[in-house]
Amino acid sequence: MTPSVLQAPGFQRRKVGDLIVTALNDGFIILPPTILQGISAEEQDTLYRAAGRRPPFATAINGYLLQWAGRTVLVDAGAGGFMGPHLGKLQANLEAAGVTPADVDTVLLTHMHTDHIGGLLAPDRTALFSRAVVMVSAFEIAYWRNRSNQDSSPETTRDAFDMSANVVAAYGDRFVTFDRSNMTPGIKAIELPGHTPGHTGFDFTTDIGPFVIWGDICHAPEVQCPRPGVTVVFDVSPADAMDSRRNMLTRAADEDLLIAGMHLPFPGFTRIVRSGDAYVHHPGVWQYDALL
Numbered sequence: 001m002t003p004s005v006l007q008a009p010g011f012q013r014r015k016v017g018d019l020i021v022t023a024l025n026d027g028f029i030i031l032p033p034t035i036l037q038g039i040s041a042e043e044q045d046t047l048y049r050a051a052g053r054r055p056p057f058a059t060a061i062n063g064y065l066l067q068w069a070g071r072t073v074l075v076d077a078g079a080g081g082f083m084g085p086h087l088g089k090l091q092a093n094l095e096a097a098g099v100t101p102a103d104v105d106t107v108l109l110t111h112m113h114t115d116h117i118g119g120l121l122a123p124d125r126t127a128l129f130s131r132a133v134v135m136v137s138a139f140e141i142a143y144w145r146n147r148s149n150q151d152s153s154p155e156t157t158r159d160a161f162d163m164s165a166n167v168v169a170a171y172g173d174r175f176v177t178f179d180r181s182n183m184t185p186g187i188k189a190i191e192l193p194g195h196t197p198g199h200t201g202f203d204f205t206t207d208i209g210p211f212v213i214w215g216d217i218c219h220a221p222e223v224q225c226p227r228p229g230v231t232v233v234f235d236v237s238p239a240d241a242m243d244s245r246r247n248m249l250t251r252a253a254d255e256d257l258l259i260a261g262m263h264l265p266f267p268g269f270t271r272i273v274r275s276g277d278a279y280v281h282h283p284g285v286w287q288y289d290a291l292l
């Protein structure tokens, strides 16, 4: 018989203190060497190979579901049907994990690039999450609402001006902004500007310490942990993105944090260790039992 190439559903649960965290894979993109800036293709290849990787160098796109005390919170929603056949799988993986869009009470957004917000919308651009409040940084939506930013915005992500407007229109008064003061209880916003002006990580208070979702701090952790100065063509301010990455990597290593990230290899968790002036990422392994 012809062997099947079907893959297992892309969800993975783990208990983090009093949270149940479900990593949800949306799919992947191949990162051609031209995406990473400040490093040659040969140097990228060397760093990937040193981390045990061989081409093609795919990077994951993930979202995360957090459940605790009756709350069901999704952080980022993947690309939906707007970025081709390798993406848009988060909703099916959510359902495979036993959760429907109507169960989600809040969606937190790390930023408003299409690979993080397209999945908020059905193909006809209506709201897919029928009762969720969608929360984003006030700095973030201000940037995408201002069309005069369009010409100076990285060309590869300019579709986010339209996509973010579609999300605002679909969610109406369920689309709300946060600043430093009005974040949901138990969750702190971490301002990590640079990739976009309002790019935000989230720090969840658990009974075993903080659990951090760092958003897009690394698109290629095998390259950007050893070389935090390497940026991506999608960064609105590469210099700020570099600073945010160094700060976040330093904190992750110093506090031995469990980290989740939208472009970490699935199952989507890592720990960061210092190595001189650089960092090493130790990707999380398969979680044999969510409760261990």
Ligand SMILES: [Zn+2]
Pocket (backbone or CB within 6 Å): 113, 115, 116, 216, 262, 263
């Ligand atoms: Zn992204």
